[in-house]
Ligand SMILES: Nc1ncnc2c1ncn2[C@@H]1O[C@H](COP(=O)(O)OP(=O)(O)OP(=O)(O)O)[C@@H](O)[C@H]1O
């Protein structure tokens with residue numbers, strides 16, 4: 143069974159159809175790279191997966207469980223949506239760290255709020271808090287940020303900020319971690335450190351959907367590539383298929399355009 | 404000089420009493436206008452059109468007309484036009500009318516400041532919270548509130564210092580605040596008449612009180628300067 147299945151997803155903003163019939167699936171531990179020109183709907187797709195937008199048609203399944211079905215949208219409470227979106231994590235282009243919290247607190251906060259809402263929190267509070275702290279610290283260690291745990295976000299470089307954001311998303315152990323152009327807001331010399339930690343995550347079999355404009359990175363980090371154009375999947379396949387033997391004219395055009403830059 | 408020294412204790416006592424009334428009006432206004440402003444602010448960004456329209460109109464009327472006229476209307480309208488004297492004739496009636504007018508007026512100004520604060524927080528903060536499984540309530544209390552307070556602190560302290568001075572407008576309905584107390588010595592009161600200096604001296608009270616407030620806000624801003 144596929145870990146993630148997206149079936150015939152559709153989304154329009156007013157008269158513009160941004161996503162038209164998007165279907166794909168992803169197995170546990172695999173990395174999907176999502177490429178395509180500006181405005182092709184990549185961000186919108188990630189936002190639909192994370193319930194920041196409500197798709198107009200189609201369905202989303204995680205582990206065979208339907209987490210979204212457009213046929214019953216509206217009848218699902220905000221509370222249920224909140225539970226279901228925990229299947230997914232999202233790393234934003236602009237990080238969106240919480241400025242008033244330290245790096246460590248940023249990573250811990252959501253887990254604490256979830257734990258405290260559970261009935262078994264009382265009585266085990268000290269132990270649960272300790273575990274949350276340990277998890278957060280070891281994640282930050284993995285991101286190479288053990289020196290910066292007490293820093294506030296404004297003190298960090300862009301690369302460090304993005305690595306904190308990745309740790310923050312990982313702390314909730316989502317089934318699928320999504321990245322929306324994780325390096326586009328960074329200075330060129332800082333993209334490497336972020337791409338490196340994402341590569342490490344791929345090696346450790348984290349299931350990921352990565353939207354990126356870094357074609358070299360997409361080629362060697364991903365197990366599968368989808369090229370989107372104007373709201374449809376124009377071409378898909380292994381990195382070798384898509385990058386070395388593209389069948390569609392539009393894919394060739396897009397890649398040529400990219401390499402010429 | 405002899406005379407001045409004799410007047411001093413009498414004047415001070417009188418001004419102190421007036422200043423207490425000024426202070427009372429200031430505090431009551433603040434306590435009611437701060438939450439009222441939040442209510443008007445939420446109304447002005449509400450999804451319901453009639454509520455939004457009502458709040459926008461209220462803000463337009465209150466900010467668009469002089470506070471002094473609003474004071475006069477609140478105080479005299481019930482008695483002179485509706486013939487149902489709401490406030491009674493005494494000092495406590497004048498105080499309640501003044502407090503009501505000030506609260507509505509400052510509630511509207513605060514509402515606009517709050518709105519600015521809410522809108523200054525990038526949408527990404529809310530989205531980051533949502534994606535991390537937080538409820539809207541948690542996002543407001545744990546993430547947005549402190550950022551909002553930090554953002555509104557400078558305009559808020561400005562407005563509150565203006566409020567201190569605006570309380571003097573209550574003189575127009577003869578509220579016995581500090582300006583009224585100072586002026587009394589011109590017309591004649593407690594065997595002192597024709598003395599203008601007590602009126603001038605009231606300025607010192609405002610200065611000292613605003614000085615304290617300025618220090619307080621500076622301290623608060625410093626407290627919140629640990630993040631950006
Ligand atoms: N909230 C919105 N309201 C209206 N139109 C929107 C909205 N969000 C996105 N769009 C439109 O949807 C289309 C796809 O946008 P999207 O952000 O998904 O593209 P993208 O593939 O992520 O592009 P980029 O590479 O520039 O990030 C664009 O034409 C955009 O203008």
Ligand SMILES: [Mg+2]
Nearest residue numbers: 184185186322
């Ligand atoms: Mg995008």
